Amino acid sequence: MAAALSGFAAAESITGTVINKTNNKPAAGDDVVLIRLAQGMQEATRTKTDAKGRFTLDVPDAGVHLVRVTHDKANYFRPAPPGTQSVDVEVFDSAPKVAGVSSEADVMRIQTDESGKSLRVVENFFVKNESNPPKTQFGERPFEFYLPAGAVVEGSAALGPGGMPVQASPVPLGDPNHFAFIFPIRPGETRFQITYRLPYSGNLKFAPKPTMVTDTVAVMMPKSMSFQAGPSAPYAPATEETTAQTFVARNVSPSQPLEFTVSGAGQLPRDNAAASAGESASAGGPQAGGNASAATDTRPGGGLGTPIDPEGTNDPWAKYKWWIIGGLGLAMAAGAGVMLKNSSGQATTVLPAAQAVQVTGPAALLASLKEELFAVETDRLEGRLDEEEYAEQKAALEVVLKRALSRRGGSEAPAKATQAGL
Numbered sequence: 001m002a003a004a005l006s007g008f009a010a011a012e013s014i015t016g017t018v019i020n021k022t023n024n025k026p027a028a029g030d031d032v033v034l035i036r037l038a039q040g041m042q043e044a045t046r047t048k049t050d051a052k053g054r055f056t057l058d059v060p061d062a063g064v065h066l067v068r069v070t071h072d073k074a075n076y077f078r079p080a081p082p083g084t085q086s087v088d089v090e091v092f093d094s095a096p097k098v099a100g101v102s103s104e105a106d107v108m109r110i111q112t113d114e115s116g117k118s119l120r121v122v123e124n125f126f127v128k129n130e131s132n133p134p135k136t137q138f139g140e141r142p143f144e145f146y147l148p149a150g151a152v153v154e155g156s157a158a159l160g161p162g163g164m165p166v167q168a169s170p171v172p173l174g175d176p177n178h179f180a181f182i183f184p185i186r187p188g189e190t191r192f193q194i195t196y197r198l199p200y201s202g203n204l205k206f207a208p209k210p211t212m213v214t215d216t217v218a219v220m221m222p223k224s225m226s227f228q229a230g231p232s233a234p235y236a237p238a239t240e241e242t243t244a245q246t247f248v249a250r251n252v253s254p255s256q257p258l259e260f261t262v263s264g265a266g267q268l269p270r271d272n273a274a275a276s277a278g279e280s281a282s283a284g285g286p287q288a289g290g291n292a293s294a295a296t297d298t299r300p301g302g303g304l305g306t307p308i309d310p311e312g313t314n315d316p317w318a319k320y321k322w323w324i325i326g327g328l329g330l331a332m333a334a335g336a337g338v339m340l341k342n343s344s345g346q347a348t349t350v351l352p353a354a355q356a357v358q359v360t361g362p363a364a365l366l367a368s369l370k371e372e373l374f375a376v377e378t379d380r381l382e383g384r385l386d387e388e389e390y391a392e393q394k395a396a397l398e399v400v401l402k403r404a405l406s407r408r409g410g411s412e413a414p415a416k417a418t419q420a421g422l
Contacts, residue, residue: 015086018053018069021187022093022133026053027071030091034059034080035066074138074184077162092187096139100131101185103214109268110221112200116265119198121151127190134187141173141180143192146209149177151196156181161188170194203263210254217249217258224266230259243269 018027036044065080071091104126158168170179229235238248
């Protein structure tokens with residue numbers, strides 16, 4: 001704590017520059033806000049960038065903060081732990097539709113609850129923005145998608161380039177089961193995750209309806225359940241696992257038949273994910289720094305083994321499979337997040353995210369704490385924790401996380417904090 005306070009004494013203000021990477025010029029007149037991550041998680045102070053894109057923010061306390069820049073209606077965040085003296089932010093011009101935005105993958109994890117009377121589905125959409133010059137896609141419906149009829153949404157989140165999961169609620173669009181995430185699609189890869197429940201009587205037909213050409217549509221389910229593709233659906237088995245099964249369709253168009261039927265009951269196993277994470281960490285995989293025991297691992301999809309070709313060098317599916325099987329599970333509730341006000345006045349929950357970097361010492365502790373917070377949120381959604389257990393575990397983890405953030409902020413460079421997704 002002394003180190004954090006001494007860092008604050010040396011940095012009572014934060015300066016920085018905002019660069020518009022669409023035209024590689026300073027971004028003049030952008031709103032810059034300092035967000036306090038404690039005691040209400042509220043706006044601390046604000047300013048605007050000058051003609052050269054520069055800004056100065058007064059820092060009112062020694063806590064952990066976020067710097068938010070709003071450019072062309074889209075928000076961009078950078079962490080500001082204690083002792084931060086400068087923060088540079090890259091922004092982009094935005095438009096409702098941007099050339100170069102496409103769908104990389106739609107991945108569904110399907111299993112039954114313990115009663116066998118409900119299906120639990122975690123669906124992840126991977127969207128890439130390769131626009132040139134780079135622009136952000138943002139408007140009334142930046143990302144559209146369909147859910148099965150009767151789906152009851154239990155949680156949803158978005159993760160943009162830079163690693164800040166945001167609790168984002170899907171917005172109905174009028175057509176049956178048609179929704180949108182009102183979340184900017186920035187240059188790079190954006191991931192959306194939605195968890196929903198479906199009534200189930202032993203078998204159920206799905207009819208995925210992608211809204212754009214999609215490289216990969218994948219379905220993961222327990223071995224104890226059965227998968228039957230529709231007569232024209234191009235699914236093929238794509239798994240080397242012994243305890244789960246995966247079916248994949250490649251290069252699908254919005255009009256292509258993708259029906260499939262699932263039957264039977266079962267849950268995806270969770271027994272070996274910690275070992276898988278450790279092996280991937282040693283190879284530089286997305287779960288670096290994880291040393292939790294297999295018995296206590298509760299990450300989404302844990303226990304499905306080490307993926308082949310986790311970077312997708314030989315098989316594009318492997319990249320998405322790793323994120324779903326053993327990688328980052330987006331938190332579906334507030335967790336250790338912060339409640340922010342966006343430019344429209346709506347509340348948005350921003351959560352720190354574990355990133356694909358190898359870390360040791362305090363950084364490794366921090367990554368582990370964040371993974372545990374994600375696990376607690378997932379266990380609550382999947383019914384493994386009641387409300388009393390959830391509140392107790394979450395409160396304890398938040399206290400430790402806050403202490404770790406304070407200690408780390410006073411001794412490590414802001415760049416390292418950015419790498420860890422803080």
